[in-house]
Amino acid sequence: MANKLIQRAEAIEKGERTYFTGKACLRGHLTERYCSTGGCVGCERARSRSATPLPKVFTPRQIAIKEKHKTYLGHVCEFNHSGKRFTTSSACVECNSTKRKKARNFTPKKRVVKKRIPKVKVNKEVIIKQEKQKVESFKEMAKRIYERDQQW
Ligand SMILES: [Zn+2]
Ligand SMILES: [Zn+2]
Secondary structure (H helix, E strand, C coil): CCCCCCCHHHHHHHCCCEECCCCCCCCCCCCCEECCCCCEHHHHHHHHHCCCCCCCCCCHHHHHHHCCCCEEECCCCCCCCCCEEECCCCCEHHHHHHHHHHHHHCCCCCCCCCCCCCCCCCCHHHHHHHHHHHHHHHHHHHHHHHHHHHHC
16 A cells, blocks of 8 residues: 555546545544545445444343343433333333332222123012012002091
């Protein structure tokens, strides 16, 4: 790689694709830069290289899965809890427990179960008895009314 100390304008004039300033780029590459964009060749190379998998960085959750922990310390939830999360669902532990408490306190409406009226076999005697009772009570009532009227 011939790092010629050529300024951009000069390089463009000469029809070169790259130029070299002798200064490192922001990322510390001491490489040539593209005449067209002024972009660092080193950066461009790194970018194209990143298409191949980068060294794996495990998230706290992945580590927890690996080490078979039930919980891990993830990001703080919207309720600003400790950040303790379940490995399986990545759900906030505290949110989950408050949800559970709510669920426990929640009493479902009692189902209105209509009692089935058991069918009674038609029993003549019972019916007669009932009818008699009705008549008796009617008589009783009539008697009372009569007595009341007598008192007046
Ligand atoms: Zn660079
Ligand atoms: Zn939470």
